[in-house]
Amino acid sequence: MTVPEPVSLNIRLPHVQVEEAITAMIGQMQPGDQLPTEPALAKRLGVSRATLREVLRTFAERGILVRRQGVGTFVTSRIPILETGLEVLESLERMAKRLGLATKVAHLETCERAATPAEMAGLALPGNNPVEVLVVDRVITVENEPVADLRDVVPLGYLRKEAIGNDFGGSVLDLLLQRNDLMLSTSRTDIIAEETGPHCAARLSISPGSALLKLTAQLYSYDEKVVDYSISYFVPGHFKFHVMRRVINK
Known part of the structure; x- marks a missing residue:
């Protein structure tokens, strides 16, 4: 060989x-x-x-x-690879399904509470009057391998805790897309590499200090409001992102 x-x-x-x-x-x-x-x-x-x-x-x-x-x-085993372009926003669950991979939700935690100052900034709201938000934390596994640790922060006007049912597949984006009265437009995403802290490392079954891809995103509606502020940690090696860039001709 x-x-x-x-x-x-x-x-x-x-x-x-x-x-x-x-x-x-x-x-x-x-x-x-x-x-x-x-x-x-x-x-x-x-x-x-x-x-x-x-x-x-x-x-x-x-x-x-x-x-x-x-x-x-x-x-010992092949690594499930999720490949996608960054030009179109797609949930991790839809991406895996498109590639024929099975996903599950682990360590699911949801709560309704007042937004922190950092979350208010992420939602592009003034910090002098904290809004009530739904916080959804979970780990996504692909083929039983932990690949992502996700947190979404959504104002209660867009999503309530009762929407996270027993059949929740892991995607807050997909839940928001089901609303007929909400039109989503764009997502602004920052991507950096960051070392794993002890809490996240335990949830992803990796060593503290391991490198992760951190995506911080703001999902906008057509009326230019941030409806979802998310922080996602992806285990490198399970994801392959690419970007199609336009050439500006003279």
Whole structure:
């Protein structure tokens, strides 16, 4: 068997990019296949063995790789990959269904309370009179693998706690889209890499300090009001985002 070549880079990679490179390689391999040795893989990726070892450890903790002392590192399972463009807003659940992957909701928590100052800012509301909001926290699993930790903050005028029933699939966006009296227009999203805190790490079954993709979004209605302020943490390696960019001709 020919081991797929990981992406070769001549610069020291951030933790997230190392995970993405290893994920791409695993995606071309079968359970039982052996990865290259640590020295060889670190050299190809242009990273230190310590950085590579930390990334491999997170994959092992997630059950994707198994490391056998004195033998090597082997693939145990394929990684479900969710690929989508960022030009169109689509819920994680719809994305997975389109790709034939099964999702479940775990660690679901909902409450109605006054918005915090940070949430008021996220909802683009003046902070001198906090509004009542619905907060929905949950973890989404794909093929029984935790892939995202999500929080949505929605003013009660748009969504109440009783809307989150036993059949809730995990998407607040899909619930809002079902409202005939609410027209959604755009979503402004910031994307950064962030280290995992202890609470989020426990919910996602990964090590504290692991790198995550953090998406902070404001969902707007056609009357330019923010109807949903969300913070989402995605486990790298399970997602492949792309953007189609327009060329401006002279």
